[in-house]
Amino acid sequence: MQFPIISIIVFTPLVAAVIMLMMSKEAKTEVRVLALAAAVFDLILSGWLYFQVYANPTTAYQFIEKVAWLPILGISYHVGVDGISAPMVLLTGIVMFTGVLISWGVDDRPREFFAFLFLLAGGVFGVFVSLDLFMLFFFYEIAVFPMYLLIAIWGWKVTREYAAMKLTLYLFIGSVFALVGALAMYYANYQMHGVLTFDMLELEKAGFSSAFQYIWFMPVFMGFAVLGGIFPFHNWSPDGHVAAPTAVSMFHAGVLMKLGAFAALRVGIMLLPEGAKQWGWLIFGFAMVNVVYGAFIAMIQTDMKYVIGFSSVSHMGLVSLGFATLNREGMIGASLQMFSHGVMTALFFAAVGMVYDRAHTRQIPELGGMSKPLPWVAVAFIIGSLVSMGMPGFSGFVAEFPIFMGVWQVSSIAAIVASISIVITAAYVLLVVRKAFFGDMPEHLEGHITPIRPLDKVALVTLCLLMITLGTLPGVMVPMVSQGVENVLRILGGA
Amino acid sequence: MNFNLMAVFPELLLLALAVVILVVDPFWKDSNRKNNLGWLATLGLFGVILASLLFAAPAQDQLALGGMVRYDGLGFVFKMLFIFTAAVSSLFFMDSEKLANRAEAYVLLIAATIGMNFMASSTDLVMIYLAIETTSIPMYVLSGFMLDDKRSTEAGFKYLLFGAFTSAIFLYGLSLVYGFSGTTQISDMRGFFGTFNPVSGGLLFLLIVGLGFKISLVPFHFWAPDTYEGAPTPVAGFLSTASKAAGFALLMRLFVMAFPQMAEHWQMLLAVMATLSMTLGNLVALAQTNIKRLLAYSSIAHAGYALVGLVANSKFGIESVVYYLIAYVATNLAAFGIIAVFQKSTGSDEIRAFDGMSRRSPYLGLAMLAAFLSLSGMPPFGGFIAKVLVFAAAMEAGWTWLVIVGVLNSIVGVYYYLTVLKYVYLYRMEGEVEEGHPIHSSRPAVIALSIASLGVIVVGVIFSPWFGMATRAAASLF
Numbered sequence: 001m002q003f004p005i006i007s008i009i010v011f012t013p014l015v016a017a018v019i020m021l022m023m024s025k026e027a028k029t030e031v032r033v034l035a036l037a038a039a040v041f042d043l044i045l046s047g048w049l050y051f052q053v054y055a056n057p058t059t060a061y062q063f064i065e066k067v068a069w070l071p072i073l074g075i076s077y078h079v080g081v082d083g084i085s086a087p088m089v090l091l092t093g094i095v096m097f098t099g100v101l102i103s104w105g106v107d108d109r110p111r112e113f114f115a116f117l118f119l120l121a122g123g124v125f126g127v128f129v130s131l132d133l134f135m136l137f138f139f140y141e142i143a144v145f146p147m148y149l150l151i152a153i154w155g156w157k158v159t160r161e162y163a164a165m166k167l168t169l170y171l172f173i174g175s176v177f178a179l180v181g182a183l184a185m186y187y188a189n190y191q192m193h194g195v196l197t198f199d200m201l202e203l204e205k206a207g208f209s210s211a212f213q214y215i216w217f218m219p220v221f222m223g224f225a226v227l228g229g230i231f232p233f234h235n236w237s238p239d240g241h242v243a244a245p246t247a248v249s250m251f252h253a254g255v256l257m258k259l260g261a262f263a264a265l266r267v268g269i270m271l272l273p274e275g276a277k278q279w280g281w282l283i284f285g286f287a288m289v290n291v292v293y294g295a296f297i298a299m300i301q302t303d304m305k306y307v308i309g310f311s312s313v314s315h316m317g318l319v320s321l322g323f324a325t326l327n328r329e330g331m332i333g334a335s336l337q338m339f340s341h342g343v344m345t346a347l348f349f350a351a352v353g354m355v356y357d358r359a360h361t362r363q364i365p366e367l368g369g370m371s372k373p374l375p376w377v378a379v380a381f382i383i384g385s386l387v388s389m390g391m392p393g394f395s396g397f398v399a400e401f402p403i404f405m406g407v408w409q410v411s412s413i414a415a416i417v418a419s420i421s422i423v424i425t426a427a428y429v430l431l432v433v434r435k436a437f438f439g440d441m442p443e444h445l446e447g448h449i450t451p452i453r454p455l456d457k458v459a460l461v462t463l464c465l466l467m468i469t470l471g472t473l474p475g476v477m478v479p480m481v482s483q484g485v486e487n488v489l490r491i492l493g494g495a
Numbered sequence: 496m497n498f499n500l501m502a503v504f505p506e507l508l509l510l511a512l513a514v515v516i517l518v519v520d521p522f523w524k525d526s527n528r529k530n531n532l533g534w535l536a537t538l539g540l541f542g543v544i545l546a547s548l549l550f551a552a553p554a555q556d557q558l559a560l561g562g563m564v565r566y567d568g569l570g571f572v573f574k575m576l577f578i579f580t581a582a583v584s585s586l587f588f589m590d591s592e593k594l595a596n597r598a599e600a601y602v603l604l605i606a607a608t609i610g611m612n613f614m615a616s617s618t619d620l621v622m623i624y625l626a627i628e629t630t631s632i633p634m635y636v637l638s639g640f641m642l643d644d645k646r647s648t649e650a651g652f653k654y655l656l657f658g659a660f661t662s663a664i665f666l667y668g669l670s671l672v673y674g675f676s677g678t679t680q681i682s683d684m685r686g687f688f689g690t691f692n693p694v695s696g697g698l699l700f701l702l703i704v705g706l707g708f709k710i711s712l713v714p715f716h717f718w719a720p721d722t723y724e725g726a727p728t729p730v731a732g733f734l735s736t737a738s739k740a741a742g743f744a745l746l747m748r749l750f751v752m753a754f755p756q757m758a759e760h761w762q763m764l765l766a767v768m769a770t771l772s773m774t775l776g777n778l779v780a781l782a783q784t785n786i787k788r789l790l791a792y793s794s795i796a797h798a799g800y801a802l803v804g805l806v807a808n809s810k811f812g813i814e815s816v817v818y819y820l821i822a823y824v825a826t827n828l829a830a831f832g833i834i835a836v837f838q839k840s841t842g843s844d845e846i847r848a849f850d851g852m853s854r855r856s857p858y859l860g861l862a863m864l865a866a867f868l869s870l871s872g873m874p875p876f877g878g879f880i881a882k883v884l885v886f887a888a889a890m891e892a893g894w895t896w897l898v899i900v901g902v903l904n905s906i907v908g909v910y911y912y913l914t915v916l917k918y919v920y921l922y923r924m925e926g927e928v929e930e931g932h933p934i935h936s937s938r939p940a941v942i943a944l945s946i947a948s949l950g951v952i953v954v955g956v957i958f959s960p961w962f963g964m965a966t967r968a969a970a971s972l973f
Contacts, residue, residue, distance in 0.1 A: 021861065025857060069958060069959075070958040070959055070962055071959070072962065072966070073887075073962075075958070109853075109854075111857075112853070112857070112920075134883075137874075137883075138874045138875070138879070139874075141873050141874045141879060142873075142874050142875060144873075145868060145873045148913055148916075149864075149916070149920060152917055152920070152921050153920050153921050161917065161921070165910065165913065165914075168909065168913060169906065169909065169910065172906055172909050173906050176902040176905065176906065177902070179883070179886075179902070180886070180890070180895075180898060180899065180902060183883075183886065183887050183890045183898075184890065184895075186887070187890055187891055
């Protein structure tokens with residue numbers, strides 16, 4: 001038996017969470033150190049996993065582990081990674097690591113905070129690697145409920161209760177409809193082949209009838225895509241971002257929204273390819289609204305977190321748009337965008353959190369001149385802005401350019417309309433940079449802005465370097481992602 | 496004639512245990528009584544489980560004792576579940592000042608358990624009725640056990656009135672069943688109810704009135720909130736778990752074994768009642784301010800979810816119901832146990848009083864988190880897999896609309912369960928004085944809560960052993 005690396009990655013945060021909960025509530029520093037140690041350990045393992053897949057890109061799943069869970073019903077613990085999920089696992093490792101660094105200052109019940117954060121991380125890892133439909137749901141729900149607690153307990157006092165409940169209900173509603181669809185697939189497969197199984201590799205081959213796929217594609221795809229922030233179910237997402245504490249915003253926008261898009265791809269498009277072809281136009285339309293409308297809304301926000309929140313809606317729209325093209329370029333771009341946007345938003349929220357912790361406001365008109373006391377934050381935010389507007393040399397360009405190529409193949413008009421969003425994005429991020437980081441600092445803030453901690457710098461530098469690396473050397477990710485996309489295209493072509 | 500005493504082995508042991516408790520009780524001094532009684536009852540009950548598992552597990556299903564009971568998997572699995580519930584409940588009894596030093600409380604608990612055991616295993620109409628009464632009468636007394644408390648006496652009296660009323664209707668239904676079939680033996684009834692007519696339809700309804708009362712199904716649920724609120728909390732916990740599971744055991748056996756030809760009719764009837772229970776239970780729970788009333792309405796809703804599995808009327812359906820009940824029993828035992836501990840320490844069972852609870856006692860807060868998330872159907876707790884199984888069984892049998900009703904209802908459930916957790920984790924006590932107000936829990940309560948909370952997680956993560964039990968139980972009906 002090979003070394004069960006994926007299981008170790010998935011269970012490290014869960015075990016760490018349990019250990020933390022058993023520690024004394026006075027042991028705040030010990031809890032933080034344990035959290036950091038677990039995060040570093042997971043980051044190293046996920047990096048190693050990434051480079052293993054990078055060194056050997058194939059269309060098949062690798063590092064497969066399969067253990068019977070409830071064999072009578074065909075439920076198994078079945079994990080593996082491919083070219084699409086390996087970058088997602090790495091992304092989760094990175095966000096977990098930087099999230100711990102940035103949350104070092106959490107002083108209200110840090111034991112519970114880190115434990116819930118790690119439960120969330122474990123759930124996220126579990127979804128990205130699962131090859132069993134039941135297991136996917138199991139971890140998906142584990143990733144959802146800690147969000148409620150994290151936002152409601154440690155969030156922004158003004159909106160946290162409202163936002164936490166709204167988020168949880170949206171995501172739960174989406175997931176239960178997807179679950180009903182999954183059960184329908186399970187029995188349809190049983191009727192055709194006489195085998196009860198939740199194994200996604202088996203279900204891919206089931207060959208569901210066109211009518212069946214036509215009915216169930218929308219509940220399944222949209223059920224997951226709610227978490228990807230798809231229009232018209234995106235409303236929970238900016239509220240959630242704003243109310244969440246910094247590390248949770250990073251997780252939420254950086255990783256959790258990818259979870260939705262990823263599961264929509266894995267379960268919606270890959271298990272019901274015929275349905276995807278029939279409904280592709282509608283998803284495409286929704287995603288177009290996301291991209292353009294999200295960008296416009298972001299432009300008129302005055303709260304920095306809302307700007308980033310709506311920019312996430314817009315950027316995640318590009319991911320859905322890329323998937324909806326159902327062609328090679330669009331899908332490669334969408335997969336890269338998931339990684340690129342994850343790192344970028346994590347950086348944005350980290351930077352905004354640092355500003356807010358010191359200035360105690362996120363209202364753009366009330367800020368100014370932050371680049372003097374916080375040069376590291378300003379540089380990081382500017383790099384994030386460049387990524388966000390798709391500047392060549394940064395990861396955003398590598399991701400967005402193929403998406404627009406893919407969209408062009410579907411409809412040139414749509415590509416032109418969607419590219420408007422780039423201009424708007426440039427407008428609103430540069431506006432934030434100018435008003436918040438340059439210009440004159442309001443008098444009452446003068447002298448109150450303390451420098452950031454060394455740990456914060458580590459987090460910012462890590463995130464920036466990743467974006468520049470991917471932007472200048474796309475070869476570190478593109479080949480493996482395109483192998484993963486090949487597999488999706490094979491399924492789409494074979495249907 | 497089969498006269499295999501192994502069929503009633505657990506009940507004989509329980510009876511012996513009750514007698515021992517009554518006999519030794521007068522010899523103990525008041526100061527020792529509280530602990531001695533509780534430990535004797537608890538260890539005795541766990542001993543009964545152990546002995547039954549070792550010696551009395553049924554190898555093959557058979558009618559025993561002149562056809563009065565059936566010695567089978569369904570009965571055995573449920574018996575173990577009831578005795579386990581009683582054992583954990585008796586630990587909670589020890590923690591309660593009103594119950595702990597009264598031998599009759601433990602004896603009544605054991606007597607009710609004996610009745611439940613017969614509810615799960617009887618196959619004769621007379622025996623079924625006796626079993627129901629053997630269960631109910633001790634429960635009436637336990638609900639009204641705190642004579643100096645108006646709410647408790649009201650709870651006991653209300654439960655008694657409703658119970659007597661529905662049991663009379665149930666008895667009338669049984670007499671009609673006998674009149675039509677000429678037999679009291681339910682395994683001989685298969686052929687007699689082949690065609691559906693108004694009388695047999697009415698007969699089904701009369702039976703459902705009696706059993707619906709036991710499992711607190713809408714519209715026979717009115718007693719539940721008042722009784723749960725007024726009864727001593729450990730008793731309410733026992734009532735909402737074991738008593739409900741016993742009702743389900745009997746319901747499954749009676750309907751599946753005696754009326755297979757009328758299945759479409761009772762399936763429809765139960766589907767409608769499941770819909771009503773889930774919807775009304777969840778919606779009314781939204782408005783509750785008392786935690787025990789909230790759990791009462793939640794338990795009404797959960798009766799509806801579990802019924803969804805029975806509506807499927809398939810082997811998988813029965814398996815899913817048994818699994819659901821196992822998960823539900825562990826979860827609700829934990830939930831009521833936490834409330835009992837909390838109430839003892841703070842004197843209140845209003846939801847508002849839970850402000851700052853996780854700061855006052857982090858582990859009690861975590862146990863509450865596990866129990867309430869399990870109730871709302873979140874993994875890795877038992878409630879998730881249990882809900883997936885009952886919904887899957889209904890999907891398999893083609894009841895898609897009922898599944899949709901069920902998932903919509905679980906969304907409503909998520910809202911109010913999470914709202915309670917908000918009090919526990921988010922809100923502060925007035926003046927933020929949690930540090931000075933820790934919640935004390937006694938050793939028996941800690942043990943019982945650990946067992947129940949671990950149970951919630953184990954049932955939710957390791958499926959095979961429990962599903963194996965469910966399979967064994969379902970196999971005896973088909």
